[in-house]
Amino acid sequence: MAKTSLDKSKIKILLLEGIHQSAVDSFHNAGYSNIEHLSTSLDEDTLIEKIRDVHFIGLRSRTQLNERVFAAAEKLVGVGCFCIGTNQVDLNAALARGIAVFNAPYSNTRSVAELVLAEAIMLLRGIPEKNARAHQGGWLKSAKNSHEARGKTLGIVGYGSIGAQLSVLAESLGFHVLYYDVIAKLGMGNASQVASLDELFGRSDVVSLHVPDVPATRWMIGEKEIAALKPGAIFINASRGSVVEIEPLAAALKAGKVHGAAVDVFPVEPKGNADEFQSPLRGLENVILTPHIGGSTLEAQENIGVEVADKLVTYSDNGTTITSVNFPEVALPAHPDKHRLLHIHNNVPGVMSEINRVLSENGINISGQYLQTNAAVGYVVMDVDKAYGQAALEALKQVGNTLKVRVLYSSHNS
Ligand SMILES: NC(=O)c1ccc[n+]([C@@H]2O[C@H](COP(=O)([O-])OP(=O)(O)OC[C@H]3O[C@@H](n4cnc5c(N)ncnc54)[C@H](O)[C@@H]3O)[C@@H](O)[C@H]2O)c1
Numbered sequence: 001m002a003k004t005s006l007d008k009s010k011i012k013i014l015l016l017e018g019i020h021q022s023a024v025d026s027f028h029n030a031g032y033s034n035i036e037h038l039s040t041s042l043d044e045d046t047l048i049e050k051i052r053d054v055h056f057i058g059l060r061s062r063t064q065l066n067e068r069v070f071a072a073a074e075k076l077v078g079v080g081c082f083c084i085g086t087n088q089v090d091l092n093a094a095l096a097r098g099i100a101v102f103n104a105p106y107s108n109t110r111s112v113a114e115l116v117l118a119e120a121i122m123l124l125r126g127i128p129e130k131n132a133r134a135h136q137g138g139w140l141k142s143a144k145n146s147h148e149a150r151g152k153t154l155g156i157v158g159y160g161s162i163g164a165q166l167s168v169l170a171e172s173l174g175f176h177v178l179y180y181d182v183i184a185k186l187g188m189g190n191a192s193q194v195a196s197l198d199e200l201f202g203r204s205d206v207v208s209l210h211v212p213d214v215p216a217t218r219w220m221i222g223e224k225e226i227a228a229l230k231p232g233a234i235f236i237n238a239s240r241g242s243v244v245e246i247e248p249l250a251a252a253l254k255a256g257k258v259h260g261a262a263v264d265v266f267p268v269e270p271k272g273n274a275d276e277f278q279s280p281l282r283g284l285e286n287v288i289l290t291p292h293i294g295g296s297t298l299e300a301q302e303n304i305g306v307e308v309a310d311k312l313v314t315y316s317d318n319g320t321t322i323t324s325v326n327f328p329e330v331a332l333p334a335h336p337d338k339h340r341l342l343h344i345h346n347n348v349p350g351v352m353s354e355i356n357r358v359l360s361e362n363g364i365n366i367s368g369q370y371l372q373t374n375a376a377v378g379y380v381v382m383d384v385d386k387a388y389g390q391a392a393l394e395a396l397k398q399v400g401n402t403l404k405v406r407v408l409y410s411s412h413n414s
């Protein structure tokens, strides 16, 4: 009897770092039951052992998927970053193996923007010091260095989803908003773009960073940039720990050159809640330190769980790769009466004609063909008659430059 659908219980899903239960529920609802759901990340060697028989992995910002891990991931089909950042995943190593990577580009933007705004207000009022003193039995009742947000200038570095959302919230509170971005962007409300980081730093009372971790942003804020801040400025980083050199920031905070800071992300972050957090910023009363929780609200985590699980399910069930961060994007219709062959290959001349030759020689009729490429990879999806032999499948895998071949069986009996 013809096989009619994938045996979903054989598809192994590994979810790390306390991904919200909503993700597990989404997989279950889609018929996937072989799920391991862990609350922590795994060290590299443990991950390498575990990932060998995993088809889909879900992670957040702590798990590093590097070349060594991918080399061991023989069955891996897709990666879900249950967050915005994808810098923890070697996207090229994934692509070179035909593994699609997805994320949740918007689900926690509001959470980060709200936190940053709250921190800006707290720091403008000197609340961290006053709070610390009160806990020690002190009483710092004073208006010195305490300011309203109204009329102050907020400088945003990176005017993407979070930066723009923060801009709107901050303006509603009376901030003047300036921003610096490598791309020309239309400002929300009355916000205006400035031409350089130097100008932004020189004009802002509060500076907040919202850039991704890419080579150009790595350590982009060091001693020179910190020196360009207005005396007594407030500095906030909820982007990535690799963007700011912590030592010069700590020195400027100790010297009072920077009046206060809120830092959520660090060059080195503990692997889990049981590990010690170490930082030169520890013990400074004018600094709010948070454990990379800018996006950690129940609302955001629940939405992210559903969003990324659904993307993995859709890719697994149907081959659609829309919104993948490393893969050619293809939106595919349902395929109730046809089997679907997915062929992922290096994007070099001649592969498509080889694929078509194999299908033709094996008498396989193509009823629909979808092709999308990026610079490195070609992704072709072919809906075919149900009748095809194992030999044809093997021949497809033998086509030169093939990275991965998958079959999605039709959902109806032949
Ligand atoms: N703390 C947290 O929990 C948390 C939560 C979510 C996101 N993040 C981080 O925040 C980052 C920003 O998120 P987003 O959704 O706004 O991303 P986004 O991609 O929508 O926006 C990033 C912006 O930065 C700009 N940019 C890139 N390089 C730049 C440079 N060298 N100088 C100036 N601008 C530059 C881009 O043009 C873009 O407008 C994420 O990449 C992630 O690392 C942190």
Ligand SMILES: O=C(O)CC[C@@H](O)C(=O)O
Pocket (backbone or CB within 6 Å): 060, 061, 062, 082, 083, 084, 085, 086, 108, 292, 295
């Ligand atoms: O949830 C996380 O660990 C990462 C959150 C945030 O940095 C993101 O990139 O979305």
